[in-house]
Amino acid sequence: MGIASDNAVYIARCLVDLGSMLAASVSIMIMIELKALDGLFLIYFSVEALRARNSSY
Numbered sequence: 001m002g003i004a005s006d007n008a009v010y011i012a013r014c015l016v017d018l019g020s021m022l023a024a025s026v027s028i029m030i031m032i033e034l035k036a037l038d039g040l041f042l043i044y045f046s047v048e049a050l051r052a053r054n055s056s057y
Contacts, residue, residue, distance in 0.1 A: 011042060015035070015038060
């Protein structure tokens with residue numbers, strides 16, 4: 001549980017940092033699209049990690 005919590009914190013920090021960098025340089029619509037794609041990518045990774053067997057690691 002500890003590693004999963006740490007990963008969640010790191011992912012959240014990366015999204016916030018990326019969002020602040022994009023907000024300073026790119027239009028709002030592109031930023032929203034990138035955040036949506038990032039969210040879908042993280043959901044996909046989460047589902048695959050939950051479905052994977054322990055021997056896969």
